[in-house]
Amino acid sequence: MYQYDAYDQALVDERVAQYRGQVQRYLAGELSDDEFRPLRLMNGLYLQRHAPMLRVAIPYGLLSSRQLRTLAAIARRYDKGYGHFTTRQNIQFNWPKLEDTPDILAELVRVEMHAIQTSGNCIRNVTADHLAGVAEDEIEDPRLYCEIIRQWSTFHPEFSYLPRKFKIAVTGAAHDRAAAQVHDIGLNLLRDAEGGIGFRVLVGGGLGRTPIIGQVIREFLPERDLLSYLEAILRVYNQYGRRDNLYKARIKILVKALGINAFREQVEAEWMHIRDSGLVLDAAEIDRVRAFFSPPPYDPGAAADNSFAEQLGRDPAFATWVRYNVAGHKVAGYRNVFVALKAPAVPPGDITAAQMDAVADLADRYSFGQVRATHQQNLLLADVRQADLYPLWQALQEQALATPVIGTLADMICCPGLDFCSLANASSITIARQINETFDRLDYLYDLGAIRLNMSGCMNACGHHHVGHIGILGVDKKGEEWYQISLGGSSENEATLGDILGPSVPKAEVAATLERILQVYLAQREGDERFIDTLRRIGLEPFRAGAYRVTPHSEVEERRHAAHH
Numbered sequence: 001m002y003q004y005d006a007y008d009q010a011l012v013d014e015r016v017a018q019y020r021g022q023v024q025r026y027l028a029g030e031l032s033d034d035e036f037r038p039l040r041l042m043n044g045l046y047l048q049r050h051a052p053m054l055r056v057a058i059p060y061g062l063l064s065s066r067q068l069r070t071l072a073a074i075a076r077r078y079d080k081g082y083g084h085f086t087t088r089q090n091i092q093f094n095w096p097k098l099e100d101t102p103d104i105l106a107e108l109v110r111v112e113m114h115a116i117q118t119s120g121n122c123i124r125n126v127t128a129d130h131l132a133g134v135a136e137d138e139i140e141d142p143r144l145y146c147e148i149i150r151q152w153s154t155f156h157p158e159f160s161y162l163p164r165k166f167k168i169a170v171t172g173a174a175h176d177r178a179a180a181q182v183h184d185i186g187l188n189l190l191r192d193a194e195g196g197i198g199f200r201v202l203v204g205g206g207l208g209r210t211p212i213i214g215q216v217i218r219e220f221l222p223e224r225d226l227l228s229y230l231e232a233i234l235r236v237y238n239q240y241g242r243r244d245n246l247y248k249a250r251i252k253i254l255v256k257a258l259g260i261n262a263f264r265e266q267v268e269a270e271w272m273h274i275r276d277s278g279l280v281l282d283a284a285e286i287d288r289v290r291a292f293f294s295p296p297p298y299d300p301g302a303a304a305d306n307s308f309a310e311q312l313g314r315d316p317a318f319a320t321w322v323r324y325n326v327a328g329h330k331v332a333g334y335r336n337v338f339v340a341l342k343a344p345a346v347p348p349g350d351i352t353a354a355q356m357d358a359v360a361d362l363a364d365r366y367s368f369g370q371v372r373a374t375h376q377q378n379l380l381l382a383d384v385r386q387a388d389l390y391p392l393w394q395a396l397q398e399q400a401l402a403t404p405v406i407g408t409l410a411d412m413i414c415c416p417g418l419d420f421c422s423l424a425n426a427s428s429i430t431i432a433r434q435i436n437e438t439f440d441r442l443d444y445l446y447d448l449g450a451i452r453l454n455m456s457g458c459m460n461a462c463g464h465h466h467v468g469h470i471g472i473l474g475v476d477k478k479g480e481e482w483y484q485i486s487l488g489g490s491s492e493n494e495a496t497l498g499d500i501l502g503p504s505v506p507k508a509e510v511a512a513t514l515e516r517i518l519q520v521y522l523a524q525r526e527g528d529e530r531f532i533d534t535l536r537r538i539g540l541e542p543f544r545a546g547a548y549r550v551t552p553h554s555e556v557e558e559r560r561h562a563a564h565h
Contacts, residue, residue: 002147003292012109015105015116016109019101020106022039022040023040027098043119045115045119048421048422049419049422049424050094051097054093056091056108057090058091060127061130061373062370068371070107071083071356078103081352082351084351085379087375087464088127088375089374094416116154116155117154122160122165122166123153123159123162124167126146126153126168127168128170129172130374131173131177134329134334134383136329136330138173138330139191144290144292162237162238162241167185168185177375181495182211183206183214184203186205187200198220199218200218200219201218203217203263204252204255204260208250210247210252212256213495213497215260217267223286227279228280229267232274233251236263237254298331298334303332304333318390320442321393321404324407325338331383333387334386335386336381337384337389337392338378339381340403342405359381362396366388367381367383370383408448409451409518410436412455415462416428417429417431425458431455431472435511438515447522450530452489452532453470454466454472455472456473457474466486466497467491467496468498469487469490469531470531472486482507486499488532501540501543502547502548517547518531521534
């Protein structure tokens, strides 16, 4: 992984010193709330419902075991003993004291971490496929390009005060696991006919109040032109993006207003002025950054192991965990292991300090000392030898981190909602608990198959509800919490936005409504058809009819029993 040089270290050290002085002046009454607000946001600090919230950057989701231990120590010393992993591969602390935040940032700096540009109208944390570098379907490792973009964008003087926040995702695989089509800029790595590396560039995607799927602005951008083309896009947005209306300030609104062709003309014209400037990405710089992401020293004899197959046949619980929580790897004899932050009684994405320490130890033992954060609010240990899977599973079980539900309904995305967020209209965490209590049998979850359930507590869509196979949005109705359900979303290759099913349902009825929706699926699916495929085949209307029909409890239980057998 990337290692700071002297310049990097000086930059983050100076930022901590600046922020410490800003906090001291604010607490002394020398800065007003309005004056302090942009300063704290530049350092990832929000004022939430109960306490400040500090968002820490995890560039492209990659952590060393040392960094994870530092996050555990911060959770233990300055928070309530846990942290919350987000859909953008960051971690949030929900209970720090304002006066402690400079000390937290100082501790982060010691392990090459920071909270810079995790908030504010700037280029945010650049995200990537959590299987970057190890995916079986990968064309090229996107992490080195994420790092190049990170270095270019950090403290970029021209883009520190954009009309609104700006998010970039890079994916290097045939299967999009980075939700590239719902970012302000999405980059898909490709090879041309001669084998040269380039990017398919999408622009104007995003969720929130006005969800839009990004559009292709350039089918193939040569590798050398990456930074100059990004700069051209940002310049056009910075000049013409709306600053008079918070809800119309994102680049997606500008692209929609102009049309993709007119927007492309503006970008291409700007690009012609800067294409051959100092932003040309030469081979030497690419090779320099690529060296930080060299493959680890894999065991050449890993594929010869026979113990893995023996354990699979001997222990059904282990086999189930492997089926759901273990993914393939491009190197024979190795696997990628999902560390599930989806225990039924725990808010999705939450992890305790003790668990962080345990995962750091396991990373050192089994995964070359590295841990990854995923878009689905789980962690990942890449590069695990298949011979080590059984002892790793046992260790994860002891930490309640082996719940075998990855890819199922229980592997839901969930924002903090009204329990923490000052912007939220409704609770998310209590609904997640309600759903887990209703769908509490693994055999039933497995029979339902692969389902992406995403939930947000407000229209800001931090839970990506628009692109869930099932999306849940909390809304406020005269002071009461209600929930709007949408179906048919996806953030994968053929990204789609879900359609609203019908009237919102009261808080107590969310899980029961989901049950009726899924009964329609079980009755209508053909063979091993996934929920999303059945929905696309038969349309929304049968699900709408089923969702709003009150089904007697005995009939529901009878159907569930039939589905199990």
